[in-house]
Amino acid sequence: MTAISHQLLETAVNRIPEDALTPARKVALAQFSKLGFPTIRDENWKYTNLSRAIELSNTWLKNGKTSSLETKLTATTEQAIKEITESVDAHWIVIANGNATCSTLSVAKSLKSCGVDITKLSNDGMNTAIIADDHMTSFNVALLQDGLRVKVNPSTKISKPLGFIFIDEARCNGLSQARLIIDVEADAKISIIEAHVSVGSTAQFANTVIQLRIADNACVDFVRIQERADGHIHVGKLITDLQRGTSFNYVNFDFGGSLIRNDVFINIMAPDASVNLHGLYLATANQHIDNHTQIEHSVGPSQSREEYRGILNDSSRCVFNGKVIVHKGADGTDAEQSNHNLLLSEKAEIDTKPELEIYADDVKCAHGATVGQLDQSALFYLCSRGLDREEAVQFLTRAFAARILATVPIATIRSYVDQTMSRHLDTLVNSDTQ
Amino acid sequence: MLEIDNLNTTIGDTEILKGLSLSVNAGEVHAIMGPNGSGKSTLSQVIAGHDDYIVTSGSVYYNGKNLLELAPEERAREGVFLGFQYPVEIPGVNNAYLLKAAINAKRRHKGLNEVDAFEFLQLAREKMEALDMDPSFLNRGVNEGFSGGEKKRNEIFQMTMLEPHLAILDETDSGLDIDALQAVAKGINAMRNPKRAIVVITHYQRLLDYVEPDFVHVLSEGRIVRSGDKTLARQLEEKGYDWIRGMADA
Numbered sequence: 256m257t258a259i260s261h262q263l264l265e266t267a268v269n270r271i272p273e274d275a276l277t278p279a280r281k282v283a284l285a286q287f288s289k290l291g292f293p294t295i296r297d298e299n300w301k302y303t304n305l306s307r308a309i310e311l312s313n314t315w316l317k318n319g320k321t322s323s324l325e326t327k328l329t330a331t332t333e334q335a336i337k338e339i340t341e342s343v344d345a346h347w348i349v350i351a352n353g354n355a356t357c358s359t360l361s362v363a364k365s366l367k368s369c370g371v372d373i374t375k376l377s378n379d380g381m382n383t384a385i386i387a388d389d390h391m392t393s394f395n396v397a398l399l400q401d402g403l404r405v406k407v408n409p410s411t412k413i414s415k416p417l418g419f420i421f422i423d424e425a426r427c428n429g430l431s432q433a434r435l436i437i438d439v440e441a442d443a444k445i446s447i448i449e450a451h452v453s454v455g456s457t458a459q460f461a462n463t464v465i466q467l468r469i470a471d472n473a474c475v476d477f478v479r480i481q482e483r484a485d486g487h488i489h490v491g492k493l494i495t496d497l498q499r500g501t502s503f504n505y506v507n508f509d510f511g512g513s514l515i516r517n518d519v520f521i522n523i524m525a526p527d528a529s530v531n532l533h534g535l536y537l538a539t540a541n542q543h544i545d546n547h548t549q550i551e552h553s554v555g556p557s558q559s560r561e562e563y564r565g566i567l568n569d570s571s572r573c574v575f576n577g578k579v580i581v582h583k584g585a586d587g588t589d590a591e592q593s594n595h596n597l598l599l600s601e602k603a604e605i606d607t608k609p610e611l612e613i614y615a616d617d618v619k620c621a622h623g624a625t626v627g628q629l630d631q632s633a634l635f636y637l638c639s640r641g642l643d644r645e646e647a648v649q650f651l652t653r654a655f656a657a658r659i660l661a662t663v664p665i666a667t668i669r670s671y672v673d674q675t676m677s678r679h680l681d682t683l684v685n686s687d688t689q
Numbered sequence: 690m691l692e693i694d695n696l697n698t699t700i701g702d703t704e705i706l707k708g709l710s711l712s713v714n715a716g717e718v719h720a721i722m723g724p725n726g727s728g729k730s731t732l733s734q735v736i737a738g739h740d741d742y743i744v745t746s747g748s749v750y751y752n753g754k755n756l757l758e759l760a761p762e763e764r765a766r767e768g769v770f771l772g773f774q775y776p777v778e779i780p781g782v783n784n785a786y787l788l789k790a791a792i793n794a795k796r797r798h799k800g801l802n803e804v805d806a807f808e809f810l811q812l813a814r815e816k817m818e819a820l821d822m823d824p825s826f827l828n829r830g831v832n833e834g835f836s837g838g839e840k841k842r843n844e845i846f847q848m849t850m851l852e853p854h855l856a857i858l859d860e861t862d863s864g865l866d867i868d869a870l871q872a873v874a875k876g877i878n879a880m881r882n883p884k885r886a887i888v889v890i891t892h893y894q895r896l897l898d899y900v901e902p903d904f905v906h907v908l909s910e911g912r913i914v915r916s917g918d919k920t921l922a923r924q925l926e927e928k929g930y931d932w933i934r935g936m937a938d939a
Contacts (some may be wrong), residue, residue, distance in 0.1 A: 654781025
């Protein structure tokens with residue numbers, strides 16, 4: 256098994272100029288030195304092997320560069336960013352090579368008047384702990400150049416979404432750490448877009464952590480769309496705390512990348528919270544997409560609805576592991592979870608595991624998973640109307656995926672997601688090598 | 690238009706059609722009647738091109754073309770239409786979307802431009818009205834949550850939109866109440882013209898009260914055992930299928 260070079264890692268951490276994050280980096284480094292990268296012996300990582308990510312990390316530690324707020328992006332990077340910023344109306348902030356770019360300053364300025372404060376983690380007062388409690392979150396903090404804190408002030412309501420574009424450039428040699436800490440104060444209402452795009456197809460490893468706190472009666476709509484190039488590895492974690500009367504609607508789309516791992520942790524910490532969690536993954540060729548979700552109902556009453564869907568072709572492999580934990584005393588919990596998969600190739604593999612742990616008495620919980628092929632009688636029906644097989648397959652796969660598309664809570668990004676999805680579905684359907 | 694000669698087919702290890710021959714000309718309406726298990730549905734599925742059925746011998750020619758060599762979608766584009774006995778529910782695939790794709794597939798095949806969205810909608814509304822269908826059906830999933838009668842009406846609606854040369858209607862009358870039966874019959878009769886052939890497959894004589902066939906064939910144990918005019922259907926209704934069981938052995 257490939258191992259990370261701890262000596263190189265320590266040198267790299269010490270090379271980062273001293274700032275407010277320095278103590279956190281040191282603690283995280285010590286923590287990561289104990290933990291190392293997860294291996295397939297870890298229950299949570301048994302299907303997802305990070306060897307290639309470790310190789311990329313070692314290469315970067317030897318001669319990697321970083322970029323900062325002052326770094327100017329290349330023209331091709333700007334072009335790649337425009338693909339989404341010109342289609343979707345949002346307050347866009349670009350995180351390139353793990354770091355916020357200079358355009359952030361002007362966006363931050365205009366958002367300030369709307370009730371949103373955006374500051375750099377490297378010079379703020381650290382009033383929220385930077386979470387570094389496992390392998391990848393401590394690796395993230397140890398090498399974190401900087402991150403952003405987004406504070407949405409109480410009762411702030413902005414209709415235009417706040418969008419974050421994550422992109423990595425080849426000149427930075429393939430490893431990036433990004434961290435966002437988003438605090439949504441009481442009674443605020445905001446939409447957030449997390450978009451991962453690519454420029455070029457050099458192998459890269461991006462490790463992203465987002466901490467989201469939603470205070471009393473606040474509402475957050477969140478769409479994540481990942482359309483990275485082949486050869487990209489992305490490990491992402493979203494940690495969300497929900498307070499009283501909150502509403503959190505999250506939809507995740509994974510279309511690209513070679514190895515993708517998402518962890519979504521949601522902790523319902525006060526009564527009357529409502530969570531909608533949806534996801535769609537499209538995988539073909541040798542893509543590997545792993546979704547781990549965990550919803551903790553710490554108190555009741557509260558409601559969670561979760562549905563992930565996947566379409567797999569060729570030799571792709573996907574993992575769904577969804578855990579719902581209803582803690583002792585969390586009476587009045589109402590939780591539903593499901594995972595549905597469509598396998599278009601005999602070589603494709605899905606490992607699905609919906610898990611329900613219930614320690615409370617008065618709860619309503621349901622879960623289930625399905626794995627199936629395209630309905631042959633529906634295919635014949637469509638062909639008998641004149642559609643060729645390929646078109647019929649597209650109709651059926653699109654219908655399967657449309658269920659998740661329909662849950663997108665942010666209207667301005669729906670048609671962009673739709674177009675991106677259709678493009679990837681076309682590629683996926685046509686890559687059938689059987 | 691349709692020439693079936695000594696057709697033999699199997700599904701799995703079971704022989705279904707055993708030397709079936711049938712000739713259908715443009716402008717004619719044929720009714721094929723027969724008891725359950727006689728091979729009525731197999732015949733329709735084979736003509737539409739379902740690959741579960743294996744043709745072991747015999748031939749099917751359609752307008753001089755070997756139909757058995759064409760894929761199901763090619764048959765449809767050449768003007769063959771099958772009204773399914775059990776129309777499939779396809780949740781998430783919009784009715785209008787499917788119909789437009791089907792019409793365009795046919796038009797492309799003929800070298801024509803794609804249908805204009807406005808004209809398509811107008812035509813669809815007209816045809817639906819004629820069949821007493823709620824126009825909101827257009828925006829629902831294909832047969833999704835439709836009642837039995839609604840599904841059959843939808844098949845007829847698709848037929849009227851696609852304007853096939855050869856329509857095979859597989860037990861379109863089964864499970865219909867009298868209003869639905871009349872609406873369906875009206876739809877079929879409106880399709881009759883000198884260039885089009887319609888084959889109505891049915892278990893009962895009921896539909897034939899409204900759609901008058903030029904020829905009636907009785908199918909038993911995989912082949913046509915008797916052919917005649919519309920009076921044959923009445924005879925069958927009176928005497929029951931036991932009457933023809935003897936004929937198959939003869």
